[in-house]
Amino acid sequence: MGGSAPRQRDARAGGGAGHERRRAVPFVHGSLYAVTAGPIAWPRVHVQRIHAAVDKLLEWQRRPGKTASGDEFAVSRFVVAITCRVNLGTPADALARLKRIVETNRTDYASYRQALHDRAVENLDLWATDSPLDFFMSSWPKEIARIARQKSWNITIRDHAFYERQNDVGEDYHMVCLVVEFEQAPICDTYLSAVTTCLDASARTEIPRFEATNGDGAVLLQNLREIVELRNTRARDVGRSELPDPLAEISRLRLEGLPI
Numbered sequence: 648m649g650g651s652a653p654r655q656r657d658a659r660a661g662g663g664a665g666h667e668r669r670r671a672v673p674f675v676h677g678s679l680y681a682v683t684a685g686p687i688a689w690p691r692v693h694v695q696r697i698h699a700a701v702d703k704l705l706e707w708q709r710r711p712g713k714t715a716s717g718d719e720f721a722v723s724r725f726v727v728a729i730t731c732r733v734n735l736g737t738p739a740d741a742l743a744r745l746k747r748i749v750e751t752n753r754t755d756y757a758s759y760r761q762a763l764h765d766r767a768v769e770n771l772d773l774w775a776t777d778s779p780l781d782f783f784m785s786s787w788p789k790e791i792a793r794i795a796r797q798k799s800w801n802i803t804i805r806d807h808a809f810y811e812r813q814n815d816v817g818e819d820y821h822m823v824c825l826v827v828e829f830e831q832a833p834i835c836d837t838y839l840s841a842v843t844t845c846l847d848a849s850a851r852t853e854i855p856r857f858e859a860t861n862g863d864g865a866v867l868l869q870n871l872r873e874i875v876e877l878r879n880t881r882a883r884d885v886g887r888s889e890l891p892d893p894l895a896e897i898s899r900l901r902l903e904g905l906p907i
Contacts, residue, residue, distance in 0.1 A: 730825075752837070800829040800835060872893055
């Protein structure tokens with residue numbers, strides 16, 4: 648067969664063809680290849696949608712693509728941020744599935760069993776009831792690691808962040824963001840390290856509330872404005888309505904009584 652093989656690209660890398668790659672590959676913003684499945688509540692159908700999105704993403708990223716100039720490329724490594732909303736309304740079948748995953752790992756892997764023992768976790772029912780956020784953050788990423796193993800991608804957890812929110816009627820909930828790096832591999836050999844890392848509560852990042860005009864909040868606001876401008880540039884090209892300035896929208900929503 649004629650022609651040359653597609654060049655392997657690291658999705659975190661920069662380079663002159665970056666703009667073309669952003670147009671050619673789905674779920675791209677800047678130099679970060681990302682899909683965000685959220686905010687999504689706990690019900691099983693929604694969790695399955697997250698898993699289906701990750702499954703498709705790992706499949707699509709293996710496919711060769713072309714830049715606008717005709718150069719072929721294939722993604723060998725990329726980073727994805729998966730965001731999920733967590734509250735106390737966990738369906739029994741979803742809890743049961745997560746418990747089965749934890750129990751299977753405890754049975755199959757001595758190091759995982761020891762990690763649970765070190766945390767004094769013996770009764771999974773009590774763990775899920777007494778510390779629902781900790782249980783979720785410890786168990787749910789195993790589904791993502793399972794998919795990576797099935798699709799022959801190594802998985803490395805780069806960050807596991809969470810922050811508290813409040814809905815329109817004053818009920819508290821948490822947003823959880825799992826940042827993982829996937830790298831093509833003949834056989835996934837990082838499953839155990841990934842699922843064991845999830846058990847380490849000290850490895851998680853709790854994001855405090857920021858004010859949009861001070862410190863880290865000002866940095867986040869600037870980043871958000873850049874994202875909005877990127878989106879609005881595209882909206883102008885295709886005749887869609889533009890998003891408002893983030894700070895103006897935050898102020899408007901607060902005036903309406905939203906707890907943000």
